[in-house]
Amino acid sequence: VYTYDRADGSPAGEVIRHEARFAGGRDKKFHQRARTENGWSETGFAPVPFRLPQVLEAIADQRTVYVCEGEKDVLAAEAANRVATTNAGGALAWRPEHAEWLRGAGTVVIVADKDAPGYRRAERVMASLVGRVGRVRVVQAATGKDLSDHIAAGHEIGDLEPIPHLDPFTPTGPARTPENPAAETDSVSAASSLQKEGPDMSLAYGANEHAQTHHDDTVDHISSQWSAFLRVIMMQLIERVRARIEAARKKADDAAAADQEAKARAEAQLAADQAAAEAKLNKLRAAGFADLNRRELADAVAEAVGWSGESEVARQSLALLRTHVRDRYGLDIDPLTG
Structure with a gap:
């Protein structure tokens, strides 16, 4: 049971x-x-964030607040000495x-689950914070799907990985490789950047620090819009696939329901x-x-044999019919075949 408190600490x-x-999982x-x-x-x-009193205290102290997906991850963050929150109602219920x-x-650090709903949620949360907070x-x-998996794997909070195209302070250029060590100088690692706090850090939604320093505004604007466009296209494709899967699942469910009715x-x-x-x-x-007569007797035997597997009445009747036929005709009835 996860209790959501109001600002005064009373339960909402x-x-x-x-x-x-289960044998196959959970x-x-x-x-x-x-x-x-x-x-x-x-x-x-009412739409109050989880752990609201602790969140308000952290904001007053200018401490970082983590937004996770689910109460279990919030508790995992608290175990790592961080202040975290979430919302009730699932990934896309943030308002x-x-x-x-x-x-x-x-x-505010948004910890996204590694799936399409998790990334969509991160975008929604980030958009809602524009103009409200200093920096996102x-x-x-780094391992697993969510923060609980990350910590269970032995990682620290500072090992969380910024998400290119979503994290405003992470460049989206070529990945760092031994052949391209220069790319490392353009990167903003979670270990360092998640530790940095202060009022001088402004929100840079849709652009990154490296781009702002080394490119003109036109390039930054185009890169930002292109990234957003690609995200929209991918989300549409994912939704289309999900809709097709859901339609197939519904068709299967309807067929199963029809089979159940039959x-x-x-x-x-x-x-x-x-x-x-x-x-x-x-x-x-x-x-x-x-x-x-013989025909009526044969019909009675057939009924008794046919239902003897399900009916006690049929089994008892078959025993009586076998005795009658043996006494009357000198024939023994096979109880399995009649």
Whole structure:
């Protein structure tokens, strides 16, 4: 249970995390409840950031605030002696109301999950912070998908890796290689840049420090817009693929549901047929088999054999019919085949 407090420390609501492990892995789900005058209500609550009192204290002290994706990562950051926050409702539920609580922060570090929703969330959070905070960095885990994986792998907070095209202070030029050591001088590593704080650091959304120092404004503007354009195109492609997958999944679910309906109808028909057969056998047993002709007797045996696997009435009737036929005709009925 993750409690979301208001600025005065009173509980606004809770996020309840359910997690279960299976042979093939694990699964999780979440639900929210709000604190009201009459107790807890199974509804959502006001858009307050997680650990709001601690966040406000860090902003007042001009300490860095980390924005993670999920409460579990916030607790991992706190274990590493950092102040962190998140929002309830999932990766894309960040709203301007959450960002407003961060107003006045000197540096905000967005820790993005390594997936398309995580990168989209980072862009949304970063856009919401423009004009509200002094400086924004966008980083991701060096190992694994998120901050919890990063720390579990033995990394420090300073090992978080800036994300090119998302982090405003990371150049997007060629990667550093042994053949191209000069590229290293253009880079801004997380280990150094995440430690730097102060009011003189201004937000540079859409451009990077190296570009501002070594290129003219026109080049910076074009590079920034081209990067943004490519991000939009990639997100559209990803959404298109996700939509196609979702459509295929829905089609499969609909087919499975149809199969379930057909199965239910078949099972209902089978139950009705069994009930009719049992009623017929009970009626014959009550009247006795002596007056049955050979055709009627053969039909009764067929019913008893056919339903003997599912029905106790059929099994008992078959035992009586075997005795009757043996006494009447001198024939032994195979109970499996009739």
